[in-house]
Amino acid sequence: MKEAKHKMHKPHFIHDIRIGIGDMCKITGVTGRQLRYWEERGYIKSLADEKNSARKYSWEMLYKVGSIKAFIDEGYTLAKAVEKSELREKEMAIIRKFMATNMHRVKITDEELLYGQIDLGKCEGKKIYGVVDEAGSHLEFGEE
Template identity: 40%
Template sequence: MAELSGNDAFIDTDKLIFGIGQVQQITGVSGRQLRYWEEQGYIQSLNQKKGAAREYSLHTLFFIFHVTRFLDDGFTLQSAVDKAKQFDRQLPVLRQFLREQLHGVDFQDDRSILDFGYVDSSHTQRIYGIVKNGETSFEIKNVE
């Protein structure tokens, strides 16, 4: 039985690795830049062996993608990296919150309803997240 590290995901994302060529195709960042970014300590590749072909984790691939987004927004490389790091920090928290508080999703005619369960321990109100016409909102309903 394969062992899943990190989280309880069905796919062991730690085993999803990409070569520098793949990262170039996916993110649009040149190999020259990737090597430079690594040299500057902005990103990290898996095998730090000298002369060996670089490999990047899925996490790093995401990180690089986010950096390019902030770069496109006009940030300097340094601040784009900082922004990407901040974004990275949010992911575990967002995952945990959704995993524990999102009880289900209902699809109705014109809208989707996310069930976030009871508002508090009195169990008198339930809170829902609404997605309708590309807009989102909350709704609280009494459940006597």
């Protein structure tokens, strides 16, 4: 009961989404020919449908295909696009881990422009804030 804790998703969660190749093409703009080739090269994976041999894709693959497609549209070759996509996903995983522990609170300063102040905790006694505003984004010390 406890080992499955992280797998206990409700049916409607995105992790249980299964997308057919047709929808994958419409959503990402990648052709079926490309999807089969990418899979053949080991860049992406698909789940074989129980009944026929039709492919089914997970939410993770939908995201990955979209990511690869974006890099290809930027001019990267398929191999480079996959490399960039996988690297970025790992970087994001690390960022999520960090934020899960260090992002104590986000104060929204402008809902329209999406500006805010992220409480990143303390470092050597000083409060640290990640600030996103009209100037872009930067770090600030909190006053104490």
